[in-house]
Structures are given as structure tokens and as C-alpha cells.
Amino acid sequence: MDDLVQRVLAGDRSALARVMTLLERDDPAGIAVWQALYPRTGRAQRIGLTGPPGVGKSTLVTQLARHYRQQDQMAGIVAVDPTSPLTGGALLGDRVRMGQLATDPGVFVRSMASRGQPGGLAAQTAAVADVLDAAGMDRVLIETVGVGQEALAVVGAAHTTVLVGAPGQGDEVQALKAGLLELADVLVVNQSDRDGAPALAAAWRWVIEDGASHSPDTGWQPPVIETVATTGEGVPALAAALDRHRAWLADGGGWERRTERIAGERVLRALAHRLLETARRRAAASGTWDRLIADVAARRLDPATAAARLAAAAADEERPPAPAG
Amino acid sequence: MDDLVQRVLAGDRSALARVMTLLERDDPAGIAVWQALYPRTGRAQRIGLTGPPGVGKSTLVTQLARHYRQQDQMAGIVAVDPTSPLTGGALLGDRVRMGQLATDPGVFVRSMASRGQPGGLAAQTAAVADVLDAAGMDRVLIETVGVGQEALAVVGAAHTTVLVGAPGQGDEVQALKAGLLELADVLVVNQSDRDGAPALAAAWRWVIEDGASHSPDTGWQPPVIETVATTGEGVPALAAALDRHRAWLADGGGWERRTERIAGERVLRALAHRLLETARRRAAASGTWDRLIADVAARRLDPATAAARLAAAAADEERPPAPAG
Numbered sequence: 001m002d003d004l005v006q007r008v009l010a011g012d013r014s015a016l017a018r019v020m021t022l023l024e025r026d027d028p029a030g031i032a033v034w035q036a037l038y039p040r041t042g043r044a045q046r047i048g049l050t051g052p053p054g055v056g057k058s059t060l061v062t063q064l065a066r067h068y069r070q071q072d073q074m075a076g077i078v079a080v081d082p083t084s085p086l087t088g089g090a091l092l093g094d095r096v097r098m099g100q101l102a103t104d105p106g107v108f109v110r111s112m113a114s115r116g117q118p119g120g121l122a123a124q125t126a127a128v129a130d131v132l133d134a135a136g137m138d139r140v141l142i143e144t145v146g147v148g149q150e151a152l153a154v155v156g157a158a159h160t161t162v163l164v165g166a167p168g169q170g171d172e173v174q175a176l177k178a179g180l181l182e183l184a185d186v187l188v189v190n191q192s193d194r195d196g197a198p199a200l201a202a203a204w205r206w207v208i209e210d211g212a213s214h215s216p217d218t219g220w221q222p223p224v225i226e227t228v229a230t231t232g233e234g235v236p237a238l239a240a241a242l243d244r245h246r247a248w249l250a251d252g253g254g255w256e257r258r259t260e261r262i263a264g265e266r267v268l269r270a271l272a273h274r275l276l277e278t279a280r281r282r283a284a285a286s287g288t289w290d291r292l293i294a295d296v297a298a299r300r301l302d303p304a305t306a307a308a309r310l311a312a313a314a315a316d317e318e319r320p321p322a323p324a325g
Numbered sequence: 326m327d328d329l330v331q332r333v334l335a336g337d338r339s340a341l342a343r344v345m346t347l348l349e350r351d352d353p354a355g356i357a358v359w360q361a362l363y364p365r366t367g368r369a370q371r372i373g374l375t376g377p378p379g380v381g382k383s384t385l386v387t388q389l390a391r392h393y394r395q396q397d398q399m400a401g402i403v404a405v406d407p408t409s410p411l412t413g414g415a416l417l418g419d420r421v422r423m424g425q426l427a428t429d430p431g432v433f434v435r436s437m438a439s440r441g442q443p444g445g446l447a448a449q450t451a452a453v454a455d456v457l458d459a460a461g462m463d464r465v466l467i468e469t470v471g472v473g474q475e476a477l478a479v480v481g482a483a484h485t486t487v488l489v490g491a492p493g494q495g496d497e498v499q500a501l502k503a504g505l506l507e508l509a510d511v512l513v514v515n516q517s518d519r520d521g522a523p524a525l526a527a528a529w530r531w532v533i534e535d536g537a538s539h540s541p542d543t544g545w546q547p548p549v550i551e552t553v554a555t556t557g558e559g560v561p562a563l564a565a566a567l568d569r570h571r572a573w574l575a576d577g578g579g580w581e582r583r584t585e586r587i588a589g590e591r592v593l594r595a596l597a598h599r600l601l602e603t604a605r606r607r608a609a610a611s612g613t614w615d616r617l618i619a620d621v622a623a624r625r626l627d628p629a630t631a632a633a634r635l636a637a638a639a640a641d642e643e644r645p646p647a648p649a650g
Contacts, residue, residue: 031629034627035627035629035630038624038627038628039624039625039627040624041624042624123628256622259622260618260619260622262622263618263619263621263622263628264618264621266621266628267617267618267621267628267631267632267635268601268605269628270628270629270631270632271601271604271605271631271632271635271636272597272600272601273632274629274632274633274636275597275600275601275604275636276593276596276597276600278636279596279600280593280596292592293585293588293589293592294585294588296588296589296591296592297581297584297585297587297588299363299364299365299366299367300364302359302360302363302364303363303588303591303592303594303595304356304360304595304599305360306592306595306596307592307595307596307598307599308599310592310596311596311599311600311603
């Protein structure tokens, strides 16, 4: 284990891949390596990118990594593959598109499936980002699809959150009002050479300014960057916006607040996972589990009441037993 | 509260809407009504439909509801809106498309946002389905987008799971092999009047037959139904497949097994929610929370170790205290 830790800290690619595989399996050896690496993290800027399918996120991430390499910075990419069984092939093609970056020692790409992560996708994505951080990456780009709870949990563990859209994706402005402003630090209109892009960018800017006039002044107004990821146009402007956001976080103390918020969310997730495993194990061992589930299935008991009884039983396991009577 | 319970059981639409709103807010009054209704549930066939955006799920659900109305059956629809801030307008348009169904007393439609559900989307979707079930709906159609963990948790609470695809959505066959077979009870190729639809349906059938030859015989082979939701073509065939699946579940005892599996998942979710809330409250009250989070943010402590300490503290709350010393 010490050997794996040292090799990750030295940036050894096969060690990185090995630890990530162990983490994806919730393997105790992987968790031990991650715990040993955790004190060596905190240096990389974590950048979360999300948006609907088809807006060009993967191409944009590839171009950003290329940009960072030209500046002699190391870049890690965590691509959370939605593994839609119906559209799942897309990301693999995107990985191929990375071309020479795939063999660049200053870039490390990891795809993660969004199914079958026993410890939860958000927790494991954050742990993989920790490994890249400890290995010396300057930037860790975390790419996911959509803005459901799952995607939000993934990108919410980033210092800087980027929302990517493109013209022709529906009623963006209306929806933007519904909750995007509180989330995005940087907005990207990709495919900005297409019809409708200037109008979309203008509408987004209007919504942001309108929102800013109604909400407390945080000192950061999300910029709207126009890009054409396929040609790289606008990518330097996006990189500059990401730098500005990092500098703003560092100068105003927002970095610490954000780091604490991320830490809080990570602890809560780990706690939920642990409590649930304990409760399930305990109930299964006592036979309570099967009885309660049969009662819920037969409508003799509702799920909330069953959960309360299991919680009481699980509590015994986390501390020494009380005396009988 | 008793009044609300009685009105839901009588199918009163304003009472249904009221209870659902309370449930969405995790309001204790709503939870109490749901607990009182729970023993009166279990009659409706719950049908979960999922698939990527743009394949015509909402139109298909509308046509299915129309079909059931023609057979004098009551149909409830729970539409889980992905509320993508970038494409969020779509579902609203689909609701408008329902036309006369919107005023049909035998149909009840509820849209749920996938953000901001304090008790978790899957738990609240299941509770809303319970309310529709208790109100006498024969079928409850639960529509969601994608097949990430969140969407799977939502449709996993159904008796019958339908996966909807359409030609031209990428490398469907390859992805299908990755995990669809274990999930879907019925497959739909919608937009079957388009190029590529017969090839897609043929490929899906091949994958299913290939999978069946390698897996234990459960007695159910998922049919592939071709539909054109916009015209209603193929909808009676889909409804017949859903009936066959229900009959198969009922005859072979699969209904009970599935009901128990769903009950187990619901109890686990309720348990996780409860344990987490208890742990968070307890830690906040003692000041432990702030101290541990600061340590995790400063990299003096990793999230898993912090969670273990919080779990031990939370255990005290679920049972009477042990004597000091």
C-alpha cells in the first residue's frame, strides 16, 4: 500500500489507474490508499462541467486540456459516462478524439460509469479527483451530463462550475431562471458559429444581470463565454475566465468557504453510506429485515415506520451495549 | 388530516394535488396522510418508462393514457421533469399536448421536478404513486429521462419497466449489452416510421435472444414493440405487452417478489434519509460537525474517518443513554 501511495505521489500512471479501479470497486485497499493520499490534496483547481447531451462538452474538455498543456500545466480529466444503454457509445468516441493527448504524460483521463458504483457516484468521482490532485495535476476537469441531482452532486464538488449549452436546445432562457444562476460560475455557449448563438448568449447575459440585481452582491458575476469547441475558438477566453474565478475565490476567501462546503457534502455522503450499511447488516443478521420488508410489501406497515424501527436497532451497533433491563 | 385521507380515497382531484404538494415539501402533514393511505395501496400496476431525451416518451405516455381511458380504466401519470436548466421547457409543452386528457376526471397528471426534493426524488415519486394508487388509478405511469442511478431508482419502483429508444440515437446495440437486459421488461422502438427503425428493432431482438440463451430462464423474454407515438400506431400492442407482463407476474408469483424488492428499496431509502438527518442534527448540536468539517477541509482528516466519528455520536440518539463510566 505504501508503495502505491508513493507511486501515485510520483505521478506513476499505472499506479493512478490501479488505485482508481480499486476505488470504483469500493475495495478496502483502494480506500486505504485514498485516505493516505487525502492529506496531500487541495492544490488542484477542480472544474466541473455539465450540460445536456450533444452540446460538445467532451470536445471542449479536450481543448481545455490541450490549452493547459501548452502552458505546461498538468491536467486530469474525470469523464462521468452517463452510460445510457441507448446512447452510451458517444463518450468512447470522444475519448478516441483526444488523439495525441491520450499519450501525453501531462494528461490523465479516467472515464467512470454512472451505474454500479457501490459507494455512490459523487463520492467516487471526488475520490478519483483526489488521486489526480495528489498526483500533481494543476487542474482536474470533471465532466458529466445533465443537471439532475446526480450530476449536480458530481459538479458540486468542484471549485468552479461550468454550464455548457448550445443553440437549438429548447427554451433555455426560461429554464435558466429556474435555478441555474445559483449554480454556475461560468456559462459557455458552445457551437457559437451556429444560428441562434448570439441571441442565446445575449439572453443568458440578460438573465444573469437581471438575477444579479435581485440577489446579494457576491462580487462574482458569471461570464458568458462563446466557444466553437471543434476549432478551439474561444477556449483561451474560457481558460482565462476559469483563472479569474480561481483568483477571485483565492482573494476573497471564497476558496476556503467553498472547500468547507465541499468537505461538508463529502462527509455527509460518507456518513449516509456508512449508516445505511450498518443498518442493513444489523437488520439482516437479526432477521428483522425480512420480517419488516414482508410487512411493508403486504401494506401492514409503511416504509417510514419500518425505517424508524431499523434505525433504532442499528444504533446499538455504533456504541457499546446498554445493560439489560 | 382524516378529511384529506377520505377525499383522496374518493378520488377528489384537489385533495390529490394538495397531498402531493405537501409530500414534495417533506411536510409532516403530507407524510402523515401518505402513511394513512399506504395500507390502501397495492392495486395499481406501476409502469416505469425511461429512455434518452427526444425519443418521444411523453407522447407515448399520453397515448397510453388515452388507450386506457378508452377501456374505462383510470390512469395516473407521474412525469419526473429532468429540469435541465438548458432544455427544461420541453415537458411543459408535452403537458399542453395532452389536450382533452387534461380535463378528463379519469386521468391525473403530476409533474415532479428532479431538483430540490428534500426527501429524495425516488422516495417522493414512489409516495406520489402511492397517492394515485390509493385514489383508485388502475395504472400509474411513471415517466423519467435517462438511465443514470437517479432514473433507475425511479423506474425501479415499478412493476413493469419500459425502455424507450428511437433510431438515430447512437450506438444502441453495443450499449444494450452493457446492462439493459437485466432492467427492461418491455422495449419500445418509437418513431418506427423512420429510417433505421427496423434495423434497430432487429438488433435489439437479437441481443435479447442472445442474452436469454446465456442467463437463467425467468420465463419472461422482453418483447420489442415498434410504435409511432405521434399517430398512436403500435400503442395497443404496447398496452397488450404491459397486460401480458402483469399477468405473467401475477401467475408466476413474480408480483410478490417484485413487490418485496420494491418494499426493500423504499425502506432502505427512508432509512438512509432518517439516519442522515439524525446524524447531522446531533453533530450540529454538539459542535462536532463544524470542527470535523474544518478538519476535512484543511486535509487534517479524511471524509471517511470523519463519517465514522459522526456515526458513533449519532448512535446515542436512537436509543436510551448507557450509564456513564
